[in-house]
Each structure stands twice: as C-alpha cells, then as structure tokens.
Amino acid sequence: xxxxxxxxxxxxxxxxxxxxxxxxxxxxxxxxxxxxxxxxxxxxxxxxxxxxxxxxxxxxxxxxxxxxxxxxxxxxxxxxxxxxxxxxxxxxxxxxxxxxxxxxxxxxxxxxxxxxxxxxxxxxxxxxxxxxxxxxxxxxxxxxxxxxxxxxxxxxxxxxxxxxxxxxxxxxxxxxxxxxxxxxxxxxxxxxxxxxxxxxxxxxxxxxxxxxxxxxxxxxxxxxxxxxxxxxxxxxxxxxxxxxxxxxxxxxxxxxxxxxxxxxxxxxxxxxxxxxxxxxxxxxxxxxxxxxxxxxxxxxxxxxxxxxxxxxxxxxxxxxxxxxxxxxxxxxxxxxxxxxxxxxxxxxxxxxxxxxxxxxxxxxxxxxxxxxxxxxxxxxxxxxxxxxxxxxxxxxxxxxxxxxxxxxxxxxxxxxxxxxxxxxxxxxxxxxxxxxxxxxxxxxxxxxxxxxxxxxxxxxxxxxxxxxxxxxxxxxxxxxxxxxxx
Numbered sequence: 001x002x003x004x005x006x007x008x009x010x011x012x013x014x015x016x017x018x019x020x021x022x023x024x025x026x027x028x029x030x031x032x033x034x035x036x037x038x039x040x041x042x043x044x045x046x047x048x049x050x051x052x053x054x055x056x057x058x059x060x061x062x063x064x065x066x067x068x069x070x071x072x073x074x075x076x077x078x079x080x081x082x083x084x085x086x087x088x089x090x091x092x093x094x095x096x097x098x099x100x101x102x103x104x105x106x107x108x109x110x111x112x113x114x115x116x117x118x119x120x121x122x123x124x125x126x127x128x129x130x131x132x133x134x135x136x137x138x139x140x141x142x143x144x145x146x147x148x149x150x151x152x153x154x155x156x157x158x159x160x161x162x163x164x165x166x167x168x169x170x171x172x173x174x175x176x177x178x179x180x181x182x183x184x185x186x187x188x189x190x191x192x193x194x195x196x197x198x199x200x201x202x203x204x205x206x207x208x209x210x211x212x213x214x215x216x217x218x219x220x221x222x223x224x225x226x227x228x229x230x231x232x233x234x235x236x237x238x239x240x241x242x243x244x245x246x247x248x249x250x251x252x253x254x255x256x257x258x259x260x261x262x263x264x265x266x267x268x269x270x271x272x273x274x275x276x277x278x279x280x281x282x283x284x285x286x287x288x289x290x291x292x293x294x295x296x297x298x299x300x301x302x303x304x305x306x307x308x309x310x311x312x313x314x315x316x317x318x319x320x321x322x323x324x325x326x327x328x329x330x331x332x333x334x335x336x337x338x339x340x341x342x343x344x345x346x347x348x349x350x351x352x353x354x355x356x357x358x359x360x361x362x363x364x365x366x367x368x369x370x371x372x373x374x375x376x377x378x379x380x381x382x383x384x385x386x387x388x389x390x391x392x393x394x395x396x397x398x399x400x401x402x403x404x405x406x407x408x409x410x411x412x413x414x415x416x417x418x419x420x421x422x423x424x425x426x427x428x429x430x431x432x433x434x435x436x437x438x439x440x441x442x443x444x445x446x447x448x449x450x451x452x453x454x455x456x457x458x459x460x461x462x463x464x465x466x467x468x469x470x471x472x473x474x475x476x477x478x479x480x481x482x483x484x485x486x
Contacts, residue, residue, distance in 0.1 A: 271313025
C-alpha cells in the first residue's frame, strides 16, 4: 500500500506490512499502550515561520499560469514515494513543475488552481502532521516517529503563502468539481485516476509544455541558486583532485563518493548521476557505472553537478590528467576541444540563434579532424554530411535549471529554434571521443575522450560563465592540480 497514492494509503485499514512487523503491530496493541502513546506530548507547533525566499516568485509564476489557462482547473502534483525494496523507498524528489510553482518539496502534495471570475485561487493539498490521537505517528511506516516530523497545514501556509488543505480530501474535491481541467501527468496515478475521463493527453500536454517554456528565462532568485550550485560544484571538483591517489588505489567509485559528499553537505543531492569516467570509459558519453580503474597516465572525464536545496543544478565537465600532466596526444585533443568550446561560448549572446553556439563549436572540431587527416575536407562538406559526428556524437549544450536538461517539453520554436534572451542559462560542452576499438584513427588516439563543459548565463550584453572559477586551458588545469595537491 505504501507505493500507492495517498488517497488509498491514508484511508482505512492497511494489511500487515513490513513496517507493522517492525513496530510490533503484528502482535497487537494493548489499550494501555495505545493510551500511553497518545498522551504526554508537548505542543511543537511553530508559530514564527517566515515565507520561503522564493515565495513572491512562485506566486508570480502561478499568476502567469493562471493567465494562460483562464476558466480551467489546473492540477499539479508533487509525486509519491517509489518503492526500492520491500518497505524502503528511493529518496524522494518533487516533480519540477510542482516545486517551481510552490517551493514545496515534500511527497504527496498537489497544487490546485481553482478558476474564478478574476483568474484562479491557489490551494495546496498536503499531508498534515501524523495524528497522535489514532496512533498513526508511530504505527504507520510514514509516521513521525519513523521518518520525522512534517509541517502542519498552518505551518505550510506560512511557508508557501498558499491556503493548505488535507490531501486526503482531494479525491472527493476533484471528483465533485465541474468544468474543464488539466493535470500534469506522470507523477501521481491517484490524482490522474480521480480525474479519469475528464482530461485528455493533448490538453494535458499543453499544460506541461507551457510550464516548461515558462522556465526558459531565469529570474534573479534562480540565477542566484544556479550560481550557488556551480560554486559548490567547483569545490566538489577540487575535492576530487585532492584524492586522486586514493581513487587510483580503489576505483572510479572513490571519485563518485567524494563528489557526492560535497553535494550532500552543501546541497540537496547531485543533480544527475555523476560521470566519473577514467581512461577509455571517457568515450562512453553517459558512463555512470563508475566501477573502473583509475590509472596514472590516463584522463579522467568528470561530469557532475551539485543540486541546491531548492532543486537547481549545476552541470560541469572537466577532463583531467590523473597524474597531473597531459601527454602530447592528450593535450592535442584537449586543446582542440577547448578551442571549440571557446568558439561556442563566444556565440552565446542575446539575439543569437540558439543553434549558433553548436554550429560554431562543431565547425572548429570538424576543422581539427580535417587538419589531422581523419576526415577528407573541405570543412563545409564534413559539416553538411555530419561526418564529424563519428567522434563528437552529442549536441553542444542544453538549457539548465531545475532539471539538468531543463525545459525539455518546450516546443522546438521556443527552444532549439528560438533566439537567445537574457536570463537563459545553458551549457556549452563540446567533446571528442576516440573509441578504443576505432580502427579508423591512429592507435595513439584510441581510448581518449575529452569533454569541457561550462554553465553559461545569457546577459544583456553577452554572457557570463557561471563556472569560470574552474580552469579550462590545459596549462591552467595542470597548474591548478599542482596547487591543490601541494
């Protein structure tokens, strides 16, 4: 039942589960124990809570949403816990749309915008504190004594600036309400079931698309959070360099664990699975197994980002010589990627086409591949046929924000086919990857993968590299590693 929606989980009797066995409920509860557990607890209601820092921002976002869908009921769930095994769950991460509109990060919440003559009234449906009178707080696996205290509805109202109601009443509210309704799908099966036969995939997708495009331009709070995420990420990269000798004695997992420690100490989590790719693993674009050897003389491609407590993430990559010094061929490839990235970053400015930075970076890489004799020119021919993609398969960047690949549901004309505007934040991350078994390149190239990635904010007069504190040139990287190890 714990994997089900709160409408079922919190209503009525639940069959014996693993947590009930742990709590002793399977042996029965005496009336005396029940009375004892229900009494003698201090009042811990918090009465001096202040609104979360982004409360005014989330209200403005809800106002934009209201203006786009007048007269329609809008339902945005946070999502539910997901079972990992038996009575243990995966760490919860609130749905981006819900967190963006409320600032609330707890499971089972649902934002409802009720249509009115003047727009919409927002209501936040959440679980109240677990009940001490009926024993829920100690007999249920999600009770307060098992997983910790959650905010009361009054406390939540003070924090988020939205009237709050018990989410256990929401199923009836949704079933009884009339008129058109849209829901953000894929996060809460119970909410979707309560709205069965009243929504369509097409109209619901329009809601998701709008919310994705609403996040394209970051406000000052969001920019501050992204910078905070990047700054913690820089420190995480420094942590890794300092322990490369320990990683050599163990595996890529030491690198993964080292960065994760920084993410958990200074943020909420990592923003995505860290890529800690040593040696030929750097040629696997999304290498997240992180179980390989770390060897002196090889390169380490580290692609990682800290996620802040408000769920904004960095996304940074550096390719480092594990022993602190690039070989001649490593430097040659690294410097080519750096030159490509420089061209891409220069192309990021307001009014430029979104694809301009990709084209600029790809042109440099194609030119290098022709220069090295790996492709037959001219460069225009290579680009027209996409021949460079054998060694640089992925795009050169993506939007960044609350999701590492932010705004992914946006229409092409609003994203990849649009022009850049101040407040957009994106990555610029060209790479070259020569697979270990690629017989079309000289042997010395094989097994070398290089990517350099930075988080770039579009400004009124150009751009700002949020991750500029990390060195990028091969010479600067080597000097930086020496300083950190000394």
